[in-house]
Amino acid sequence: MNTKPQKNTPRNTPRNTREPAKTKDRILTYLKQDGPQEAPELAARLNITDMAVRQHLYELQDQELVAPITRPRPKGRPGKAWSLTEKANRHFPDSHADFALGLIQSIRTAFGEEGMNRLLDLRAEEQTAEYRRQLEKQPTLRERLDHLARIRSREGYMAEVLPAEKEGEYLLVENHCPVCEAARECSGICARELLVFRQVLGAEVEIKRMEHIIEGARRCAYLVRPARNRPPK
Structure with a gap:
């Protein structure tokens, strides 16, 4: 052969x-x-x-x-x-956008805007408690921010902490929003997010949203700095 x-x-x-x-x-x-x-x-x-x-x-x-x-x-x-x-946003996690949008509409139909706000408040309270639990052993502002960024990244936000223009100030940046479509439909989601950050980081810290994906920015960015006359640890 x-x-x-x-x-x-x-x-x-x-x-x-x-x-x-x-x-x-x-x-x-x-x-x-x-x-x-x-x-x-x-x-x-x-x-x-x-x-x-x-x-x-x-x-x-x-x-x-x-x-x-x-x-x-x-x-x-x-x-x-x-x-x-x-x-390109479809390439990144969207946390089941269609399901989230449908759920928001169903909640509003069944319980009205007041019911929607109550559910958002409850979710924010749960999130605040969980974040606080994970951040309680972080002694400095930078360490708390770094740990918060890691938590948010695990949730799909591609978060990071960058130095701001002034010494001792930081930018908490979220390069992706996995709930973007839901947030467009329900502005209360973004409002609660800012509230959660403020409650988690404490009264000795000021936090202000500087960039917002929903408003057309590439990312969400929060300026974090010590509150006046109350420097953080």
Whole structure:
């Protein structure tokens, strides 16, 4: 019997078809967390060539997940950066948006706006108690914020703590809102969120929302600083 050695053709060569998808996932995550970026910035973070990252960006653009924008530079011609589109939000957790919207409408039909507010108040009380329990051993404001950001990230908010312009002040940033569609339908969700943060961080801290996804911002950002005449530990 005359047998010939098998050629390593594309048909029988194993390929990791998931690798390009992983790279695109990372690009979307970087743009979500850090805002618009230019191709060389992304290439450096991904440890791939500028040409390779541009190929991924063009494919994501074809899927309507990213779009190019102009970024001014101190000198020379403006740069070309890439940002996420509204459609890209579907790539990130949405906490079952359709179910949440339907539930909100059903609650309003059954119990009215007063019943809706009572349920939101109860949820805020439960959330406040749970956050306090997890933060009670954190002695400083920065440590409490870092721990709160980790909790919120586990809940899908992609949260982080950044230094603000003034020393001793911080930005609590949420790069994603997993309940965005529900919050658009029911503004009380965002109002309770701010209330929860204030109650959890304590009276010695002031917190103010500076950016809001619902109002068209890329992220939600809260300025956190010591209350006047009452510095935190």
